C-alpha cells in the first residue's frame with residue numbers, strides 16, 4: 001500500500017496539507033486569527049510547503065513574505081494579502 005502523498009511536516013500544530021487547505025480562507029480573509037497564527041507559525045518553520053505546494057508554492061512564498069512584514073495580525077492584514085496576491089498571482 002504505497003502512499004503517493006508527498007512528505008509532509010507538522011509545524012505550528014498544522015500539517016502541510018492543512019496549511020494549503022487554509023490558503024483560500026486566508027486569501028478570502030475568512031480565516032480566523034487563531035488559524036492564521038498557526039499557518040503563520042507553520043510557514044515560518046516549514047520549507048516543504050513551497051515545494052510541495054506546486055502552483056501554491058508561489059502563493060505560499062508571497063503569504064510568508066507578507067506575513068513576515070506584517071507587524072501583527074490585524075484586520076488589515078488579510079485585506080492587504082488578498083489584494084497583493086490577486087494582483088501578483090491571480091492575474092492573467
Ligand SMILES: [Zn+2]
Nearest residue numbers: 016046048049
Ligand atoms: Zn509545510
